[in-house]
Amino acid sequence: MKTVIIFDHPYTSTASENVPHQRSFLAAIYKQVVTQLKAENTEVDLIDLHADHFDPVMSAQDLANWRRGVPINDQIADYQQRLLATDQIIFMFPIWWEVMPAMTKGFLDKVYAKETLYEAGSMQTKLTRQPKIKVITTMSTPTWLYRWVFGAPLLKALFRGTFLKTRLFHFKWYGFSQVEKKSLEQRQRLIQTFKL
Structure with missing residues (x-):
């Protein structure tokens, strides 16, 4: 089994x-997730967007390529091939x-992108392995407030607006809320006990 972590x-x-101002609870969770996956004999493929100097901005030329179903650049083409070959995709990011x-x-x-990872007309995914999609996030907003007052916009955008729309049905969200208010011992316990 292969897992791609974004x-x-x-x-x-x-x-x-x-290390103050150089630490990330999310990175500590990532370390725990990799340990768990490797113990299950799962191949882990990391796409670290900041370390890769990924450019998230869609330029006019990028959009022209995207519309023609042409990979925007070699980095994008590489990411796409890695996703096509995976059984599980894990997104990890803070909610801002x-x-x-x-x-x-x-x-x-x-x-x-359309015509590369999904069909434009039918919106059918081209990820033929039907990978499980898991999302691990951190946020300052209390979970109850995020769900019931703000309406969980991330879940609407990712699950309903992206993956369900393209017929990827296996989706699970793991949210960590207000970890900055917890003690070091409480944070360590959350990390040590976390299971996918």
Whole structure:
């Protein structure tokens, strides 16, 4: 089994140690996820968007290529081939202003492209392995407030607006809320006990 992890955090996936202003709870969760997956004999393929210097902005030429079903550049073509060969896709990012950061949005815009990863007319995915989609996020907003007051906009955009629309039905969200208010010991316990 193969898993592609798309990691989006400015400090990158290497920021798992407790170093102030250079640490990411998400990176610590990533480390735990990789340990778990490897223990299950799962091949892990990391796409670290910031480490890869991914450009999320869609230029006029990018859009012209996208409309013709042509990969925008070699990096995008590589990402697309890796997604076509996977059994599971895990997105990891912080929730900012109630949705995904620009890198993740740009990844979806540029990589999950018509005629390459889905058919434009039928909206049928070309990911023939029907990969499981898992999303792991962190946010400052309390979970109850995010779901019941803001209406969980991320789930509407990702699950309903992207994956369900293209017939990828296996979707699960793991949200970590207000971890910045927890003690180091509480955060470590959350990391150690997390299971996909």
